[in-house]
Amino acid sequence: MERDVRALVGDPRWMTLPPVVRAQVMAQRMLETPDGSRWLFGAHARWHRFGPADGRWHLSAPPSHTGVRSAARVVPPPPAIPPLPLPAGPDFAYERGSTQAFVGPDVPEGITEGIRAMLQAQRGLRRDDFPLPPEGFHGMFARDVTSPVAAVWGTVMWCAYAPAFDGNEILLSMFGEFLARPLPGDDWVRWLPPTSLDALVALYAERMAAGAARAGLHLVRLMTDTAAVLRADARFRPRAEALIAMAEPILAQPWLDHHALAGGAVRQAWLSRCPPRLLGATLTETSPGEHFRHSLYDLVESLSFTTARGADPRAAAAALLAADLHGRFAGAPAAADAVNLLYAWMDEESRHQLYVTLTDPSHPLRGFWPARGALPPALVPPDRRAAAALLGAAYATGLAWCRLTWTAPPSSGFAASSAVVPFLMHQRDDPFPAGGPGSVGSPHDHGRLPDRAWQ
Structure with a gap:
């Protein structure tokens, strides 16, 4: 049934059908499992289950037992069809990436080195030119840290599927010198809170409101460049692509958000630029x-x-x-x-x-x-x-x-x-660093960040 619906929605003619016709076509694809539950593979390319008590369809992972799945049968649509979770088309093109945590499988070296290079390039910037806004990142970083460092960090955290990181993850340890306090968690795992789109947008909006357009564009470019590096990893990819789609147009049209700055609606302007096929990556912001x-x-x-x-x-x-x-x-x-x-x-x-x-x-x-x-x-x-x-x-x-x-x-x-x-704590897939076993990052000191990272 999944293959059938995917082929149906992938047909260019699907979007030209009137909604009532699409509903009738989908109603003919309802399945019923032996326990009497009704299922529909619909919106977001995911399964939905009908709730008789409230007459609504609910997003619900389907049964995984082979016997139950093979016993499912197509059933005739009811006389009164309840509103169906109809596929819109673009939602079927959304690639969900990986749900793996950043504990166990390390962030690939190409990504960590790309982020390190971007951080190094931000050294020497003046705090007066790139201050941290009072909201968002202000309490996280040391007082002399500039907003470009926060932009790189915030992009990494916003793009992460689930920001729980190996306590000795290189991607985190390179930020140690900038942080005002240790990250939450313990020596094995850093349980990090998610970064909101509001916090990222505030970095850019503050500079634009202050008349420092060049600095604002620098921050946007840094966010998009960071996201471009991160999308090589499936755990970052969906949200990285969404962030690029929202922010990159500003670099070609610097005036794009001027109308939104006065009304404090920059976040809404960014979200409005997210293409339909990537909307799933912004649900945490919108719903x-x-x-x-x-x-x-x-x-x-x-x-x-x-x-x-x-x-x-x-x-x-x-x-x-x-x-x-x-x-x-x-x-x-x-x-x-x-x-x-x-x-x-x-x-x-x-x-x-x-x-x-x-x-x-x-x-x-x-x-x-x-x-x-x-x-x-x-x-x-x-x-x-x-x-x-x-x-x-x-x-x-x-x-x-x-x-x-x-x-x-x-x-x-x-x-x-x-x-x-x-x-996962004793399983690593990164090679020994140049210093050999016992060096920072080797399996022999796994899970512990060097003390100097917090000084």
């Missing part, structure tokens, strides 16, 4: 709820290996989400409000699984919770790639629900993603 849905979908997919062990990846994902919520709120009054916000963005089954796991201490789904920082056997990843994907998806989901509920992410990481770290 935190949709972003949470997609992150949870990624988490379910990263747990697909549990199917062979008799587990349901969707139930396991709901249980891990419950573990993170329980660990973050620990029964605080704000917990109920936060969870209620999440319910609205989940399908009925996942919503029920989250509810019973949170409210019933004896529920079997709590068997998926990490115990003393360790994953249960059923959730232990089979290999390094699967562990990195699970860590990245779990951390991205944690950051997504924090953004949706206006909750500050924990500086020590979430329960689920933290429990994956032991499967």
Whole structure:
């Protein structure tokens, strides 16, 4: 069915059909699984599940068990077709990249050296010419650091799928001399908060508002050049391409955002330039709820290996989400409000699984919770790639629900993603540096940044 719908949407005639005709065509492609659930491969090239209780389609990762999938059958459309998640066309062209964390698989040397060269080129700039705005990055960097350094850092963090990095990652250690304080996390993992598009735009807008157009354009060029280097890695690529599409036109038309500066609408102007095929990369800015849905979908997919062990990846994902919520709120009054916000963005089954796991201490789904920082056997990843994907998806989901509920992410990481770290902390794929074993960055001192980085 996925192949059929992709071929259908890829046909140039698809976009010329009236919406009612497209709805009728898609309604003929509904599937029903043996449990009576109805599924549709629709918008965003992802599966949606019909919720009988509310009469809506919900983004939901499909069953992964081979027997269930092969037993699915096409069913006749109902007499009254509920609004369908119709593919728009460009959303099917969106390449999602990789959900792997930056723990285990290191950032390739070509990228780290490209970023290092850009940082080196910013040395000697005057703080008066490139001040840091009071919002965004001001408390992160030392007082003499200029905004171009923040622009490079902010671009790296905005483009990252899930900014949890190996504690000894070269891409982080090169920024050590500029930081005002250690990054959150521990010696093994730096659990970094995401950078918002607002923070990046503020660097440029402040200079333009101050009449320093050349400095503003320099910052935009630095962001686009940094993104161009980062997109060689699939963990950065989708958002890097979106940032280039939003910012690069300014370099050819420096007046492009002048109308937006006076009204403080520069962020909206940037987002309006994002092409339809890349809109998925900006969901965290435009719709935190949709972003949470997609992150949870990624988490379910990263747990697909549990199917062979008799587990349901969707139930396991709901249980891990419950573990993170329980660990973050620990029964605080704000917990109920936060969870209620999440319910609205989940399908009925996942919503029920989250509810019973949170409210019933004896529920079997709590068997998926990490115990003393360790994953249960059923959730232990089979290999390094699967562990990195699970860590990245779990951390991205944690950051997504924090953004949706206006909750500050924990500086020590979430329960689920933290429990994956032991499967990656001793596995590296970078070669020994020139100094040989024992040098900074070698497996023998893995996870520890040199002290001078924070001086």
